[in-house]
Amino acid sequence: MERLFVYGTLMKGQRAHDLLENSKYLGKAILKGYRKMDLIYYPGIVKDKNSIVEGEVYEVDEHTKQRVDVYEGEGYLFKCIDAEINLNNKPIKAKVYEYIER
Known part of the structure; x- marks a missing residue:
């Protein structure tokens, strides 16, 4: 199991939240040193030392993490850090999907 910080379409009430249906919700959290960008169909985060991003934290199993990697375009659109x-x-430590700027 590992912790995953989500800040967009994977959050409660959003269109891809069902990918986390078998995951344990740990609570609302803040990521410092990043800002959220609107990429039209979904948000992304990029480094910005003066900003914060609000989101949610989940405890996910390996199968769920792999499904989320595919959804996020890990290695192409986003990198998991x-x-x-x-x-x-x-x-606490958690995995986060950072937007790969092109």
């Missing part, structure tokens, strides 16, 4: 996020005022 390790990041420190703030969950309930505590820093």
